[in-house]
Amino acid sequence: MKELRDRKVELFRQTNKDRARLLISCKDQPGIVAAVSNFLYEYGANIVQSDQYSIDPEGGLFFMRIEFILPDLKRQEEKLEEAFAAIGNQFRMDWRFAYAYDIKKMAIFVSREDHCLMELLWQWQAGDLVADIAVVISNHPDLGPTVEQFGIPFYHITVTKDAKNEAEQKQLKLLEEYEIDVSVLARYMQILSPTFISSQPERIINIHHSFLPAFVGAKPYERAYERGVKIIGATSHYVTDDLDEGPIIEQDVLRVNHNHNAEDLKRLGRSVERSVLARAVAWHLEDRVLIHKSKTVVFN
Incomplete structure (x- = not known):
């Protein structure tokens, strides 16, 4: 079943091989949209979605998300970011490019209730949730057989009051091993420690x-x-x-x-x-x- 998961992730990656997003936050000021749009135009990118929001147009904060398609994107990543740095410095932006083919690795934490977990798995299976669900971690063994049907590794780590720190260390080791980008608590009925939270x-x-x-x-x-x-x-x-x-x-x-x-x-x-x-x-x-x-x- 692991092959099923690998095939799905590769399909996501190929489908999104030329798609990226540019995320920006900075002080609101004239010329931001024009500068960003012109930059992408000069690179031959096709903007497919553009959203912006200003908390206060008179000197407040400005937020922007642009999604674009650029042929042969992967080869141009480094050059694109180096060139955009000048605009980022000009407007004192916090900015980053996010590449859609760089599929995020996700861990799901769950206890005994399965409704949130199953919704995520069904949407992932249908292609509506574009992620690499790398691992499911639970403090109970109940949902192991269900998860493994999707070709996803399942780990049962018991969490007790006296050994909570030890359990979290095992969980953190798994997150590092699977190079997790985002963790989802799908009705995981445990309070996470500050140490765990600070890791992500x-x-x-x-x-x-x-x-x-x-x-x-x-x-x-x-x-x-x-x-x-x-x-x-x-x-x-x-x-x-x-x-x-x-x-x-x-x-x-x-x-x-x-x-x-x-x-x-x-x-x-x-x-x-x-x-x-x-x-x-x-x-x-x-x-x-x-x-x-x-x-x-x-x-x-």
Whole structure:
């Protein structure tokens, strides 16, 4: 089954061999769009999508994402970046090129619930999630046979209160071994240590089964039921040291009423959780998310 995964990754790579994205953030000022567009035109690139956003047009911050196609792109990578540095310096930009054929390697962390994991695997299998899902790591063995059907390695690492640090060291070793670019917590019911989080800054994505900032932490559905909420939701965000307070990528809600008990809320919430997480992960993989302080700009 490993051949299936390898073939899919190679197909993604070939399909995107001439496609790249340019991500920019800087102080807003005249001439940015013209300079960037003209630069790509002179290189023979065809811009297929361009998005920009200014927090405050009068001297505020400016964010931009341009997706373009350039024939024989891989051969021109270094030259392209060296040439663009002059524009970056002129406008004092934070900028980077992201090459679509450089498929991001992803690790999925999961516990026992499978709905978010399966949504990611189904979308990956269908070609809607362009990633190399290199490994799935779990603190329970239950989902191993399911994951291995997709040709993806599965590792069971038990996490206990007394041996949490040891377990995380094993996990971090796997992330290094598989050269992971982004980790996704698909209902992984463990709180990560600051050491673990610092190993992948702004590259760990979580799904919280609540419409944050409401009901941070454990058992949000039970607490939502006790409060008699009329709307439940889910939030996907980057993980920081502050529990469930990282920059939000995507959210969605579902209307409920007094007839629904706590178990109903959990059941209904699963569909929201999996779609919210899948969208957030896809946008990260496609370099559509720019982080500014505690917020995100999402060009979706």
